[in-house]
Amino acid sequence: KPLVFSGVQPTGNLHLGNYLGAIKKFVALQENNDCIYCVVDLHALTAQLVHEDMPAQIRSITAAFLAAGIDPSKHIVFNQSAVPQHAELAWIFNCVARIGWMERMTQFKDKSGSKNAEQVSLGLLAYPSLMAADILVYRATHVPVGDDQKQHLELTRDIAQKFNIDFGGHIRKAGLGVDVTVGDEPVHAYFPMVEPLIDGPAPRIMSLRDGTKKMSKSDPSDLSRINLMDDSDAMSKKIRKAKTDPDALPSEVEGLKGRPEADNLVGIFAALSDKTKAEVLREFGGQQFSVFKPALVELVVSSLAPVNGEMRRLMDDPGYIDAVLRDGGKRARVRAEKTMKEVRDIIGFVQ
Ligand code: AQP
Numbered sequence: 423k424p425l426v427f428s429g430v431q432p433t434g435n436l437h438l439g440n441y442l443g444a445i446k447k448f449v450a451l452q453e454n455n456d457c458i459y460c461v462v463d464l465h466a467l468t469a470q471l472v473h474e475d476m477p478a479q480i481r482s483i484t485a486a487f488l489a490a491g492i493d494p495s496k497h498i499v500f501n502q503s504a505v506p507q508h509a510e511l512a513w514i515f516n517c518v519a520r521i522g523w524m525e526r527m528t529q530f531k532d533k534s535g536s537k538n539a540e541q542v543s544l545g546l547l548a549y550p551s552l553m554a555a556d557i558l559v560y561r562a563t564h565v566p567v568g569d570d571q572k573q574h575l576e577l578t579r580d581i582a583q584k585f586n587i588d589f590g591g592h593i594r595k596a597g598l599g600v601d602v603t604v605g606d607e608p609v610h611a612y613f614p615m616v617e618p619l620i621d622g623p624a625p626r627i628m629s630l631r632d633g634t635k636k637m638s639k640s641d642p643s644d645l646s647r648i649n650l651m652d653d654s655d656a657m658s659k660k661i662r663k664a665k666t667d668p669d670a671l672p673s674e675v676e677g678l679k680g681r682p683e684a685d686n687l688v689g690i691f692a693a694l695s696d697k698t699k700a701e702v703l704r705e706f707g708g709q710q711f712s713v714f715k716p717a718l719v720e721l722v723v724s725s726l727a728p729v730n731g732e733m734r735r736l737m738d739d740p741g742y743i744d745a746v747l748r749d750g751g752k753r754a755r756v757r758a759e760k761t762m763k764e765v766r767d768i769i770g771f772v773q
Contacts, residue, residue: 427562432479443568489732504751507758624689633682673707
């Protein structure tokens with residue numbers, strides 16, 4: 423079975439973007455894949471070092487995974503810091519990757535933005551290297567993420583490729599890896615080339631206040647996002663207040679061009695109802711937002727209310743959540759250590 427890995431940071435409330443870009447896909451992929459889903463707590467330190475509510479945040483992301491329908495007995499659910507092999511491989515990747523590769527990442531540019539180098543953690547720059555380690559320490563091949571993570575996954579491929587080329591002779595000598603061709607060059611590869619799973623009608627959910635900005639936990643306006651923990655009144659209010667233009671919905675997808683807010687709301691409707699945007703427009707084309715928005719409210723509330731309710735129930739039982747994480751951590755460590763033993767051999771560390 424293909425091996426799927428993905429993670430979510432325990433930094434603030436989960437929103438509809440996290441749900442559609444990541445968690446809903448995680449659930450669907452369980453059927454035909456071997457899945458490892460991680461609460462990436464080490465990543466949470468990159469933008470802000472001290473979190474007063476770190477344990478609650480870790481438990482709440484875990485509760486969201488379980489509430490959405492991830493089965494921790496068939497797959498692995500754990501928190502990153504429980505498997506120190508992630509950080510070990512990340513160090514090696516820090517030495518494989520080049521500083522220039524990291525500095526070109528748009529997430530780094532956005533998050534370091536106006537700050538000077540004295541105010542930005544080295545971890546924020548090295549974030550994609552840890553992300554590559556998260557995935558490759560299991561030699562996972564498929565990674566469901568939102569469109570905002572596409573660039574980081576390209577970097578993961580670059581890191582894997584450079585490791586495979588730099589250590590090609592060592593990989594062969596250790597009796598590991600497989601022969602592949604990269605471009606025209608034959609390479610003896612240890613790490614696979616990961617495939618991002620970004621498809622779907624709404625790979626990047628945009629802010630409800632500005633259709634050109636992604637929906638984000640760190641947007642100061644709570645009206646910009648639907649939180650998984652919002653009650654139905656709050657969800658309804660935010661959708662009713664969502665920015666739109668004055669025109670009716672078009673009947674063809676092409677008509678959404680240049681209308682980012684309309685495009686976003688139609689995309690959300692399509693993703694939540696497992697339809698294409700064309701199918702949604704077949705139903706609502708020619709209608710005003712005064713008709714479409716109430717239908718969207720009903721869909722959002724009926725899709726998220728069960729997850730929301732189950733999350734609240736699970737959050738009342740932290741003992742159960744911690745047991746799931748401990749068990750997942752144990753199983754993840756066994757797999758990660760198998761890779762790290764081989765990686766140490768490839769590099770030539772005496773063990
Ligand atoms: N707007 C989005 N649309 C689609 N997918 C999204 N994801 C995040 N925002 C959107 C996906 O959610 C997964 C988990 O994200 P994360 O917790 O690792 O952190 P993030 O991407 O930094 O989340 P935010 O909300 O955008 O936080 P800030 O405000 O800190 O930047 C990932 O698969 C991501 O693609």
